[in-house]
Amino acid sequence: xxxxxxxxxxxxxxxxxxxxxxxxxxxxxxxxxxxxxxxxxxxxxxxxxxxxxxxxxxxxxxxxxxxxxxxxxxxxxxxxxxxxxxxxxxxxxxxxxxxxxxxxxxxxxxxxxxxxxxxxxxxxxxxxxxxxxxxxxxxxxxxxxxxxxxxxxxxxxxxxxxxxxxxxxxxxxxxxxxxxxxxxxxxxxxxxxxxxxxxxxxxxxxxxxxxxxxxxxxxxxxxxxxxxxxxxxxxxxxxxxxxxxxxxxxxxxxxxxxxxxxxxxxxxxxxxxxxxxxxxxxxxxxxxxxxxxxxxxxxxxxxxxxxxxxxxxxxxxxxxxxxxxxxxxxxxxxxxxxxxxxxxxxxxxxxxxxxxxxxxxxxxxxxxxxxxxxxxxxxxxxxxxxxxxxxxxxx
Numbered sequence: 001x002x003x004x005x006x007x008x009x010x011x012x013x014x015x016x017x018x019x020x021x022x023x024x025x026x027x028x029x030x031x032x033x034x035x036x037x038x039x040x041x042x043x044x045x046x047x048x049x050x051x052x053x054x055x056x057x058x059x060x061x062x063x064x065x066x067x068x069x070x071x072x073x074x075x076x077x078x079x080x081x082x083x084x085x086x087x088x089x090x091x092x093x094x095x096x097x098x099x100x101x102x103x104x105x106x107x108x109x110x111x112x113x114x115x116x117x118x119x120x121x122x123x124x125x126x127x128x129x130x131x132x133x134x135x136x137x138x139x140x141x142x143x144x145x146x147x148x149x150x151x152x153x154x155x156x157x158x159x160x161x162x163x164x165x166x167x168x169x170x171x172x173x174x175x176x177x178x179x180x181x182x183x184x185x186x187x188x189x190x191x192x193x194x195x196x197x198x199x200x201x202x203x204x205x206x207x208x209x210x211x212x213x214x215x216x217x218x219x220x221x222x223x224x225x226x227x228x229x230x231x232x233x234x235x236x237x238x239x240x241x242x243x244x245x246x247x248x249x250x251x252x253x254x255x256x257x258x259x260x261x262x263x264x265x266x267x268x269x270x271x272x273x274x275x276x277x278x279x280x281x282x283x284x285x286x287x288x289x290x291x292x293x294x295x296x297x298x299x300x301x302x303x304x305x306x307x308x309x310x311x312x313x314x315x316x317x318x319x320x321x322x323x324x325x326x327x328x329x330x331x332x333x334x335x336x337x338x339x340x341x342x343x344x345x346x347x348x349x350x351x352x353x354x355x356x357x358x359x360x361x362x363x364x365x366x367x368x369x370x371x372x373x374x375x376x377x378x379x380x381x382x383x384x385x386x387x388x389x390x391x392x393x394x395x
Contacts, residue, residue: 008090011103016083018113023075023120027068032234034119036227038071040236044217047239048205051159052122057221067225075120082124085131089330096342097350097360098281102326104368107274107319114368115315115375122161123320129157130170130324134331137174144186147175151194155201162205163311165198166304170324173296178335210239243310255312258379266383270373271318278325284346286339297325314377 026035041053060070093099103109112120133150136142154171157164171194175187215237219230230236238247246252259267287293300321307317332338342350353360372386 005091005095007095007100008087012083012087015109015113016080019079019083019120020076022113023072023079026119027072030068030226030228031119032227032229034121035071036230037122037235038075039067039218039222039225039227040239041218041221043221044214047208047210047214047218048159049122049161049235049239051156052125053218067222078124078128079120082128082131085128085135088135089131089327089334093330093333096340097353098277098284098340098342098346100360100364101367102277102281102329104364105274105277105322105326106270106368106371107315107322108326110368111315111319115372121316123164123316123323125157125160126164126167126320127323127327129153130327133171134174134327137178138331138334144190147187147190151190152197154194155197158198158201158205162202163307163317165202166307166317167320167324168194168198169300169303170328173300173328174331177332177337209243212240215240246312252310252312254309255378256308259377259381260379263377263379263381267314267373267377267381270315270371270383273371274318274322278322278329281329281340284340284342286341287337312376312378315373315375 022034025031029035037049039053039056040047040049041057042050043054043057056067056070056074059074060067063069063073106114129150136146136150139146150171154164154168172191176184179187216231218236218239219226222230227234227236233247241247241249246255282290282293304317304321308314311317329338353363369386372384372389374381
């Protein structure tokens, strides 16, 4: 009989509960960004990012046109499915202090529920897709033909958010790692089709970026269910601007060069702080050719850099990297391609925390909530200590 992982069950239930509360809060308040992003639709004609909103719009007819209720139901199903797939991926993992620490990275699961302005955004569909993809690859019945459905689903996601394109390399990596070199040729047609259809989709979307008319028509189609400030700010409003223009229609070309040294130092500290569990885990991992893995990961980050150039939501972009990386790491651990050898002082640390559960969870809670940074990077953002910020607001 398989022993249940009660820590993982509690962790998933906790995250699910707070995520659903976040969705409900967005609905009640008609949140400009989190709620509004999902409601971009095709009621003004074909436009980038409109697929999810059109689906919600059409399904709302089943509920007398109640977009808020439809949004809540669809997002709740997506959210619960996401956590269910996480449980399937993680349930056989033998956790130690360092693997648990990864789960509490500020840019992983808690990024959804702790950072104001993030919430359940469209990248959760990429996470769902990738989890399904990894779980399917793990199946004994998986073969070359099984891959085709994923090859054609990925480009569809681009019509929900084109930024997903910049995480395309994550599709190749699992196959390249688990298959023998002589088998690579069997997957060349799949990857060529994936690249071609994805690039073609991006070209199509480029010519349907949006306009002021699109933004006005979308907001009008939502009627009383439109997000707050629909024509003044937010994702729908932003459709009227050209690329590399902010919502005030000012140039964003090399916007990150306007940031002060303090802003840069604070943001880099936040990112490194979030990646600390990965650095520790990689140190203890027994992997052949570690430098090759580092080089491949470096190339993946490089591929996504255009996204950082055109949009300010840097923490979101890094959060997507961290999510996909965590899923991939646990996938490889399930495949027994990664093992961890914890010795000497690291073993003492592991044994100490794993034998003192209350202290462990206190440490993890403090770690994931200690630092706070907005989801975007600009010249005005700064790194803050969460508890100092709370006390300052009280006073």
